[in-house]
Amino acid sequence: MNTICNNCKSNKIVTGVRITDLGEVNVKNDLSLEIYKNPDALFFKGTTRYKLKAKVCCSCGTVETYIDNPEELWRTYQNNKNS
Known part of the structure; x- marks a missing residue:
C-alpha cells in the first residue's frame, strides 16, 4: 500500500483505521461494502x-x-455479471 499522501506527498500516514458507526445501544459497527x-x-x-x-x-x-x-x-462481481 502506498504510504505517501496523494494530496500533499507527506509520509505521515496512518493506515488500517477502522471506520465505524454507532448502532442500537451504541454498538459499534464497521462500515462495509456489500455485494450480492x-x-x-x-x-x-x-x-x-x-x-x-x-x-x-x-x-x-x-x-x-x-x-x-x-x-x-x-x-465476485465478475461471477455475478457472467451468471
Whole structure:
C-alpha cells in the first residue's frame, strides 16, 4: 500500500483505521461494502461484505478509504455479471 499522501506527498500516514458507526445501544459497527452473490438464484443467495478501512494523512488531513481484498470483490462481481 502506498504510504505517501496523494494530496500533499507527506509520509505521515496512518493506515488500517477502522471506520465505524454507532448502532442500537451504541454498538459499534464497521462500515462495509456489500455485494450480492448469485443475485439471480432462487436459492443460495447471499451477500459478501468487505470492511472499509481508512488511510489518514496526519499532515493535511486527507482520508482515503480502501478494502483489504479488492481482488475478491472483483471476482465476485465478475461471477455475478457472467451468471
